[in-house]
């Protein structure tokens with residue numbers, strides 16, 4: 724199925740989730756993430772300010788701050804489709820300027836380089852167990868990840884997983900996907916799937 728159709732179908736499915744499910748699953752995903760070694764090790768984490776029905780990241784950000792971690796969120800550059808991450812220490816440092824997305828106010832925050840971000844929480848709409856994803860179609864993360872060397876984790880509701888996401892050559896998979904029911908080691912799944920491919924030749 725085409726990326727665009729998969730994206731639209733999933734958005735419709737997500738819209739059918741109840742508020743109670745959204746809250747309970749988001750909390751479960753947050754708790755699983757906070758137990759994960761990649762997050763425990765990281766001192767600067769890059770993530771987005773979620774917009775419903777994305778897994779709620781606002782309570783997560785508060786938890787990260789409470790644990791003494793630094794948090795950086797992206798600002799989009801629509802002309803070039805680039806993103807710059809800025810460290811925020813309060814939700815008062817956010818504004819809505821682009822699409823209904825909350826972004827950091829550059830005059831109140833400090834830009835952080837890609838190399839400083841040890842763990843990046845990557846958003847998206849549809850995912851598979853190898854870590855491939857379909858985002859909102861801006862290509863922002865495909866570009867950002869092209870020369871990113873840290874750990875990439877996605878937070879998703881279990882219903883956002885499909886058997887296989889169609890991929891283009893610029894698509895880069897995440898290392899792990901955390902849902903309310905599982906922590907999926909996509910990196911390992913890819914290694915195993917390549918091994919199966921080789922054995923079948």
Ligand SMILES: Nc1nc2c(c(=O)[nH]1)N(C=O)[C@@H](CNc1ccc(C(=O)N[C@@H](CCC(=O)O)C(=O)O)cc1)CN2
Nearest residue numbers: 771772773774797822824846847858859860861863864
């Ligand atoms: N909460 C959250 N913040 C995020 C993302 C996200 O997925 N979630 N992003 C993740 O990347 C970036 C913003 N992504 C965007 C992706 C597409 C469009 C956009 O303009 N979409 C057009 C169609 C695409 C086009 O014009 O070619 C549209 O919907 O009309 C805007 C922002 C950064 N911030």
Ligand SMILES: Nc1ncnc2c1ncn2[C@@H]1O[C@H](COP(=O)(O)OP(=O)(O)OP(=O)(O)O)[C@@H](O)[C@H]1O
Nearest residue numbers: 847856857858859860861862863864865866869893
């Ligand atoms: N590394 C790249 N360099 C240049 N263009 C790219 C790159 N990656 C993706 N693109 C372009 O961006 C557009 C959007 O790609 P795609 O539909 O895969 O986005 P997405 O994965 O849904 O979005 P996002 O990465 O923002 O979550 C495509 O037209 C693609 O050609």
